[in-house]
Amino acid sequence: MERDHEKRAAIADQFKEKIRRETRGERLRVYMPIILLLSLSVLFAVYDSRFFSPANITNLLYQMTIPLILATGITFVLLTGCIDLSLEGVMGLAGSSIALLILNTKNSNDFGAIGVLVPIAGCALIGAVTGLIHTKLRIASFIVTFAMGSITAGLAVLTYRGVPAVIKVGWANDLSVGSFWGVPYLTWIALGIFAAGCVLLYCTAFGCAVYAIGDNELAAKASGTHIDAVKTAVFAICACTSGIAGFISCVRLKIGQAAMGSDQLFPAITALVIGGVSLSGGKGGMLQTFVGVLIYTELQNFLTIIGVDAYYKKAVQGVIIIIAVAMTVSRSRKTISK
Amino acid sequence: MAAQTQTQTQTNMGSKMKLFVKDAVSRYTYILCAVSVVGAFYVLNPRFLSMYSVQNMLVEAAPLLLMAAGISFVLFTGCIDLSTGAVASCVCVLTGTYVARVGHGIIPLMILLGVAAGFANGCIVTKLKVPSFIVTLCAQSVWKCVALVQSGGGSKNIPIASRSLVLWASKPFLHFPAICWIALAVLMIFFFIQQKSVVGKNIFAVGANERAARMAGVDTAKAKIYAFVYSGLGSALAGMIYAYKLKSSVPNIGDPLNLMAISAVALGGTLMSGGKGSVFRTLVGVLTVTAISSGMNMAGVDAFWKDIVYGVVLIGAIAVNSEKGVRDLVVR
Incomplete structure (x- = not known):
């Protein structure tokens, strides 16, 4: 009898120890990115005093604009456990069609705000189609979005057929160089979208559904969540933010070219995984995304300051993603990674 | 009573017939x-x-x-390889740059590089348990970087003096250039591996049901690593053939190839979720994709349409072939 009791106590102790270890791991995962951000900031500042000069801070704010917008959108997708590889194509499509619809050198269109909003809405629609293909035809998201990425990139080139349009509107210049309280307008837009993303994720039933699906899709389904609707909406949101990023890029570059989207997917995913958003879904959130974007931007900026070749930067990003994902992947769960 | 049984048998026969037709159609769609x-x-x-x-x-x-024959093995396991295009570019650049110095020794070296690239992918996927599309997406960026740095960003010709080293590949042999025969021979080897070797069987077992395969004593990690190695090998050979065919090193030759290869495999009717398919089906898929591409050229379709067409073909082919019977399957 007594031995039985002892045994039970031992098992209870083991269980407690396991829980404690898990929560410790969890806490480490939550605080790790913030510690990394602070230590990198200090390191960079010590290495080069120009890093926190006012001019470079403005630089940093500019550089974080597009990654922040894209990361906000893709956070929703990653939280459901899916992935969106079509960012680049959608962004290029939005940018090139916006450039063709507002005052430009290639045709006589001048639709103003409508010319900006319609392509962005179109992108959201494309995202919804992606979501529908993924959910209704039951094709894995990475392959649907991989194909959609190439379709939209092709469409982007097709809109201007070889020679991209250069935009001539006056407000584009004001928008791209102007600033308010020392923060560029474009960064304000990005922050606004990020705030909207936070509200949507943390304060609505939709946000809860996103977490529920990412954590355990079958359980969410059993408890009455409309999985297909939520997933479709998630892809629409992601494509919509890609469209907005395309607009921003178009305003900054003054030219609507499909290539503006290239190499934009990696920064977004890198930022998310460094920040601690799990690729298997359900873990992380907007704050992790924000920290991740900051880390990514600082790293990029620093690599530029010390003069690393642009070719190497992408390779470095690739290695960082693998390491970050390998560190955050939970091996205790018996999921099969494919 | 007897009449009832008869009608029942008839309906059974009818549904069986329907099933048979459906099965035959889905089997030979490709x-x-x-x-x-x-x-x-x-x-x-x-x-x-x-x-x-x-x-x-x-x-x-x-x-x-x-490339498609190699990538087929990865798709048989249910994983995906997005790095094949970049590996091909990298090998093309290295072959073009060093063939003058190393001579024919470049061939085994490049094959080794392809095997190493695949081995690295496979190890990271199996040992670190990172999803394969992420690993290979990152590998893509690494190999692209090597290709661009090595070539300086532009394509270069193989010097005239050493052209004789690469000319044999384009010489016709029994009506067709030697590279076609090489591709066919490698395909045969891959087909043999798929049909006869233990590794081939294990690869299919892993794709069909990984947990069951592991319980049955299959070394799933080894099977996956082999699949990635075959994929890397195929991509390296593809890149080398480009260098021999174009007689130059082109750092972005592989960029469009990845989508084309995956589309070709999907068109052949290989399941993206793994466990079903064949290298022979991939051959038919590749011929279809090539026919679409050169047919569009001959019909005078704008080159801008190509990416769009391949994307649509990929989604369409997968949608037709995917298994819709399983309702509770979580697709991500």
């Missing part, structure tokens, strides 16, 4: 698809099947065939 594509382009332009055009198409298909 051939039907290939024939209809070729037929349509032949009707549009009878010169589509002229000797010259067919030769051209086979030369176009050779590198794609190698």
Whole structure:
């Protein structure tokens, strides 16, 4: 009898120890990115005093604009456990069609705000189609979005057929160089979208559904969540933010070219995984995304300051993603990674 | 009573017949698809099947065939390899740059590089348990970086003095250039591996049901690593063939190939979720994709349309072939 009791106590102790270890791991995962951000900031500042000069801070704010917008959108997708590889194509499509619809050198269109909003809405629609293909035809998201990425990139080139349009509107210049309280307008837009993303994720039933699906899709389904609707909406949101990023890029570059989207997917995913958003879904959130974007931007900026070749930067990003994902992947769960 | 039984048997027969027809149709869709594509382009332009055009198409298909045959193994396991295009670019650049110095020794070296690239992918996927599309997406960026740094960003010709080293590949042999025969030979080897070797069987077992395969004593990690190694090998051979065919090193030659290769495998009817498919089906898929590509060229379609067409073909092919019977399957 007594031995039985002892045994039970031992098992209870083991269980407690396991829980404690898990929560410790969890806490480490939550605080790790913030510690990394602070230590990198200090390191960079010590290495080069120009890093926190006012001019470079403005630089940093500019550089974080597009990654922040894209990361906000893709956070929703990653939280459901899916992935969106079509960012680049959608962004290029939005940018090139916006450039063709507002005052430009290639045709006589001048639709103003409508010319900006319609392509962005179109992108959201494309995202919804992606979501529908993924959910209704039951094709894995990475392959649907991989194909959609190439379709939209092709469409982007097709809109201007070889020679991209250069935009001539006056407000584009004001928008791209102007600033308010020392923060560029474009960064304000990005922050606004990020705030909207936070509200949507943390304060609505939709946000809860996103977490529920990412954590355990079958359980969410059993408890009455409309999985297909939520997933479709998630892809629409992601494509919509890609469209907005395309607009921003178009305003900054003054030219609507499909290539503006290239190499934009990696920064977004890198930022998310460094920040601690799990690729298997359900873990992380907007704050992790924000920290991740900051880390990514600082790293990029620093690599530029010390003069690393642009070719190497992408390779470095690739290695960082693998390491970050390998560190955050939970091996205790018996999921099969494919 | 007897009449009732008879009608029952009849309905049974009817449904069985229907099932049989459905099964046969789904089994041979890929051939039907290939024939209809070729037929349509032949009707549009009878010169589509002229000797010259067919030769051209086979030369176009050779590198794609190698890459797609390799990638098939990865898809059999249910994983994906997005790095094949970049590996091909990298090998193309390295071959073009060093063939003058190393001579024919470059061939085993590059094969080794491809095997190493695949091995690295496979190890990270299996040992670190990172999803394969992330690993290979990152590997893509690494190999692209090597290709761009090595070439300085532009394409370069192989110097005239050492052209004799690479000319043999384009020389016709029994009507077709040597590279076509090489591609076919490698395909045969891959087919043999798939049908006869233990590794081939294990790869399919892993794709069909990984947990069950592991319980049955299959070394799932080893099977996956082998699959990635074959994929890397195929991509390296594809890149080398490009260098020999174009007689130059082109750092972005592989960029469009990845989508084409995966589309070709999907068109052949290989399941993206793994466990079903064949290298032979991939051959038919590659021929279909090549026919679409050169048929569009001959019909005078804008090159801008190509990416769009391949994307649509990929989604369509997967949608037709995917298993819709399983309702509770979580697709991500």
